[in-house]
Amino acid sequence: MSTKTGSYKTYQSHARHTGSNPAAHIPDPRLLLLPQEILKDARVLDIGCNNGAVSGHLLLRHAVKSVVGVDVDEKLISKSRSHVNFMLSRVRPSDPSGRGEWYPVSSVRKYGSRIPPAEVCERGRFWCGDYVTAIDPAAPSAGGGCAGYDVVFALSVVKWVHLAHGDSGLRSFFEKVAVDVKPRGYFVLEPQGWESYARAVGKNPELRGVFEGIRVRPGEGMEGLVAACGFRLVRRWGVGASEGGWD
Ligand SMILES: C[S@@+](CC[C@H](N)C(=O)[O-])C[C@H]1O[C@@H](n2cnc3c(N)ncnc32)[C@H](O)[C@@H]1O
Numbered sequence: 001m002s003t004k005t006g007s008y009k010t011y012q013s014h015a016r017h018t019g020s021n022p023a024a025h026i027p028d029p030r031l032l033l034l035p036q037e038i039l040k041d042a043r044v045l046d047i048g049c050n051n052g053a054v055s056g057h058l059l060l061r062h063a064v065k066s067v068v069g070v071d072v073d074e075k076l077i078s079k080s081r082s083h084v085n086f087m088l089s090r091v092r093p094s095d096p097s098g099r100g101e102w103y104p105v106s107s108v109r110k111y112g113s114r115i116p117p118a119e120v121c122e123r124g125r126f127w128c129g130d131y132v133t134a135i136d137p138a139a140p141s142a143g144g145g146c147a148g149y150d151v152v153f154a155l156s157v158v159k160w161v162h163l164a165h166g167d168s169g170l171r172s173f174f175e176k177v178a179v180d181v182k183p184r185g186y187f188v189l190e191p192q193g194w195e196s197y198a199r200a201v202g203k204n205p206e207l208r209g210v211f212e213g214i215r216v217r218p219g220e221g222m223e224g225l226v227a228a229c230g231f232r233l234v235r236r237w238g239v240g241a242s243e244g245g246w247d
Helices: 053-061 074-088 105-111 117-123 156-180 194-203 205-215 222-228
Strands: 045-046 066-070 126-128 149-155 179-189
Touching: 045 053, 053 066, 053 074, 066 074, 066 117, 074 117, 074 126, 074 179, 117 126, 149 156, 156 179, 156 194, 156 205, 156 222, 194 205
Parallel strands: 045 066, 045 149, 066 126, 149 179
Antiparallel strands: none
């Protein structure tokens, strides 16, 4: 686990899920909050993809066309690849009587993946890098061939970007997303609260210098910055404060 970038290896179970890690069988409640029509057949970018759990859920349960995941941690990128392979290998029956098509988790464990590597690569691609500074040659922000993403997710990652790069880095982050998302596409942002920044600094004092220089706080200026980078607020979702959240 890194207290510098939030690269928690057991992130999904850490975040209140039960069951084995990654808890592939438990839907991610955040994704269930979204209007599903924005996900259907969408090309998605998942920034801070961690172990690929969100990317896998998007592919398996939310009918997206493809996912590109990026994470700063190489080991998590490798986990993401195998996790998405695992999730894509679990195919639900297309109709309730189609029991023959069901390939449950026990079959994946016993017989291995049923999806050929080429198909996995086509639908789920992962690359390692700091999204602010690294370049995905295929991305619009690098002048790549990709036409842009229909939906860009930044779930529980902004705090880590902010603590690594300060206010100017956060602006670069939002500006890059604005280039990578298609016009009329969606940016799904789950910022962490200011108290969560303080907790991160408590665990890793190396972050204190940048932390003390931060002026653009979540709830105080961050929304203005997002708007200044070209986004318009469409809708706000949330779980109640009493239900906790992701760090
Ligand atoms: C707290 S986890 C969130 C995981 C996932 N997005 C979710 O909400 O379930 C934060 C993830 O962001 C990654 N991360 C942190 N800084 C990053 C950066 N600058 N670029 C890409 N990934 C980053 C960490 O390695 C970690 O896997």
